[in-house]
Amino acid sequence: MKTFLKWAFLVALAAFFIVPLLAMARFAFQSVPVILLTPETALQGWSIDPIIAAAQEPQMWAASRTSVLLAAFTILLTLLLLIPLAIVTEIKAPHLRPLLTALTLLPWVVPPIALVVGVAVTFRTGAPWFLASVFSLVPFYALWAMPFTYRALDAGLQAINARTLYEAARSMGAPFATIVMRVILPNMTASIVAAAALTTALVLGEFAFASLLLKETLPTFMVNFQQSQARAGLALALVVLLLTAVAISVVVRALRRRGLSVQTTGL
Amino acid sequence: MASVDMQNIRKAFGPSVALEDFSIDIRSGELVCLLGPSGCGKTTALRILAGFERADSGDVSVDRKDITKVAVEKRNFSMVFQDYSLFPNMTARGNINFALKSRKVHAGERASIIDRMLAVTSLEDQADKFPHQMSGGQKQRVALARAIATSPRVLLLDEPLSALDAKVRESLREEIRRLQREIGVTTVFVTHDQHEALAIADRVGVMSNGRLEQIATPRELYETPVNSFVATFIGSINKVPAIGTSDGKWECWGSVLTGSRSSTPGESVVVGVRPEDIRVKREVNGPASLTDVSFLGPITRVSIRLDRGETVVVDLMSAECGDLRPEQAVRLSLRPEVHRVVVF
Numbered sequence: 001m002k003t004f005l006k007w008a009f010l011v012a013l014a015a016f017f018i019v020p021l022l023a024m025a026r027f028a029f030q031s032v033p034v035i036l037l038t039p040e041t042a043l044q045g046w047s048i049d050p051i052i053a054a055a056q057e058p059q060m061w062a063a064s065r066t067s068v069l070l071a072a073f074t075i076l077l078t079l080l081l082l083i084p085l086a087i088v089t090e091i092k093a094p095h096l097r098p099l100l101t102a103l104t105l106l107p108w109v110v111p112p113i114a115l116v117v118g119v120a121v122t123f124r125t126g127a128p129w130f131l132a133s134v135f136s137l138v139p140f141y142a143l144w145a146m147p148f149t150y151r152a153l154d155a156g157l158q159a160i161n162a163r164t165l166y167e168a169a170r171s172m173g174a175p176f177a178t179i180v181m182r183v184i185l186p187n188m189t190a191s192i193v194a195a196a197a198l199t200t201a202l203v204l205g206e207f208a209f210a211s212l213l214l215k216e217t218l219p220t221f222m223v224n225f226q227q228s229q230a231r232a233g234l235a236l237a238l239v240v241l242l243l244t245a246v247a248i249s250v251v252v253r254a255l256r257r258r259g260l261s262v263q264t265t266g267l
Numbered sequence: 268m269a270s271v272d273m274q275n276i277r278k279a280f281g282p283s284v285a286l287e288d289f290s291i292d293i294r295s296g297e298l299v300c301l302l303g304p305s306g307c308g309k310t311t312a313l314r315i316l317a318g319f320e321r322a323d324s325g326d327v328s329v330d331r332k333d334i335t336k337v338a339v340e341k342r343n344f345s346m347v348f349q350d351y352s353l354f355p356n357m358t359a360r361g362n363i364n365f366a367l368k369s370r371k372v373h374a375g376e377r378a379s380i381i382d383r384m385l386a387v388t389s390l391e392d393q394a395d396k397f398p399h400q401m402s403g404g405q406k407q408r409v410a411l412a413r414a415i416a417t418s419p420r421v422l423l424l425d426e427p428l429s430a431l432d433a434k435v436r437e438s439l440r441e442e443i444r445r446l447q448r449e450i451g452v453t454t455v456f457v458t459h460d461q462h463e464a465l466a467i468a469d470r471v472g473v474m475s476n477g478r479l480e481q482i483a484t485p486r487e488l489y490e491t492p493v494n495s496f497v498a499t500f501i502g503s504i505n506k507v508p509a510i511g512t513s514d515g516k517w518e519c520w521g522s523v524l525t526g527s528r529s530s531t532p533g534e535s536v537v538v539g540v541r542p543e544d545i546r547v548k549r550e551v552n553g554p555a556s557l558t559d560v561s562f563l564g565p566i567t568r569v570s571i572r573l574d575r576g577e578t579v580v581v582d583l584m585s586a587e588c589g590d591l592r593p594e595q596a597v598r599l600s601l602r603p604e605v606h607r608v609v610v611f
Contacts, residue, residue, distance in 0.1 A: 160355060161350060161352070164348055164350060164352045165352055165354060167319055167339075167346070167348075167352070168346065168348060168352035168354075169354070169365070169369070170319075170339045170340050171317060171339055171340070171344060171345060171346040171423075172340075172345065172365065172366040172369040172370065172413075172417060173340045173341070173343070173369040173370050173371075173417075174340065174365070174369035175340070178369070182354075182365070183354050183356075183365075186356040187354070187355050187356050
């Protein structure tokens with residue numbers, strides 16, 4: 001009975017994730033209407049034409065390029081801000097960790113519309129050029145990704161027992177900068193990659209900020225594209241989803257082969 | 268080699284006092300173990316000596332030079348941690364090299380020192396392995412090699428064997444002792460394992476509630492504990508009744524003994540007697556009776572119920588036990604070589 005329940009739970013869980021993806025794939029790549037779907041017609045009418053149609057849209061490539069650049073700059077900004085913060089907190093002020101853990105959740109408490117309006121009001125008069133650039137999305141994305149990225153970095157520091165490594169290196173006479181550069185950072189590779197992967201996934205799927213600031217990114221393009229070409233739009237969404245998942249799993253496997261475990265949460 | 272002196276150290280973490288009036292004087296080249304139950308302050312004392320914690324009051328000096336406010340990296344100490352603390356991104360050789368480089372050892376000398384350290388810790392075949400490719404014992408040997416490679420003035424070991432299994436722990440314990448004797452480095456070893464402390468140390472400092480209760484050689488500590496805490500913490504001890512005599516001594520089972528404090532005539536107390544200090548004589552109407560006999564190889568441990576209901580444990584040489592059996596009536600006395608007892 002226990003085994004049956006365990007398997008039933010696992011199957012239900014798998015179905016929860018897989019069924020919507022299968023439905024999405026069927027709608028995007030199969031031209032047989034649902035009403036005519038039978039075991040005989042299940043393998044008929046499959047075609048990659050929708051994704052080819054999406055690939056022929058020049059705007060799709062421009063939006064993809066924008067999203068990739070946004071992901072890269074967001075990762076850069078996030079890591080530049082959070083790596084020093086996480087390291088200094090862990091090593092010098094560990095008692096502040098619970099506070100920081102709570103603070104990094106705050107971006108999710110404020111809805112995107114409130115954030116955007118607040119920032120727009122602040123910058124419209126002083127620095128209107130900031131909102132004109134597509135890269136004005138970078139700080140929003142960095143902020144929005146913070147609950148995940150901070151936890152990934154913090155979990156990485158906990159996993160390597162950074163404070164003891166720091167103390168060991170310090171007792172040998174190593175200066176702070178050397179310890180960070182040669183001991184702490186190299187051992188944080190896995191968590192840095194995890195934080196970057198989470199940021200990438202978030203940027204490639206984020207719609208609210210881009211839409212509110214009237215920027216064309218891959219998600220806003222996909223939403224508009226789906227309104228005119230539903231099947232091609234969904235095909236594109238599915239391919240982006242799968243490519244992101246494959247890219248992340250390739251990175252995680254590569255790290256595991258090097259003996260590094262990837263942790264994405266410190267909770 | 269350096270002598271270490273910690274005087275009147277006090278350290279509190281909020282309302283909790285970790286060390287109170289803690290003083291210890293460690294001679295040059297000596298291996299001192301700080302021993303005590305969890306939370307007694309031994310690791311705090313070690314961390315203050317290392318410089319990781321700053322004492323609220325008191326002084327730390329090395330070779331009579333005050334280092335209380337000297338930064339960790341400038342003390343030229345080395346520390347070995349319980350969880351090895353090897354740098355996971357470096358091989359065994361890389362870990363030792365990092366320590367030498369940090370101490371600004373000339374590049375030309377580093378390779379030969381590393382080879383020597385790997386040789387003395389029997390790690391030549393592990394030189395190019397990363398920590399995750401090594402066993403716990405090998406990792407701790409690398410940590411030890413890394414610590415002694417820089418010829419530190421003082422070597423600090425914070426429960427270095429706690430994470431290892433019993434057999435590895437024993438062999439590494441002997442290796443630490445051998446290395447410490449060879450290089451003659453002043454060493455402070457923190458442990459909660461009394462067997463480890465007694466086996467390895469020149470002197471053992473027993474701690475309780477942030478205070479150093481007694482510091483002495485293992486033998487002195489066992490044979491002449493200064494108080495009941497030390498007596499009960501080190502080895503096994505029986506609590507048996509004794510009466511004060513007119514000359515300030517104590518009478519126990521017919522023997523007159525010096526106590527850890529003087530008596531007043533007729534004063535009734537409980538004193539501590541080691542299991543091996545008691546003699547058992549079979550006597551038909553003896554005032555005590557055997558309740559249990561456990562054969563432990565060279566010794567046999569017997570439990571004996573006294574006439575007032577208390578139970579004492581006695582260790583006898585197995586060869587001398589003969590046919591002792593439960594329920595036999597016996598009479599107890601102290602061995603003639605016992606002259607001093609701890610008064611509880």
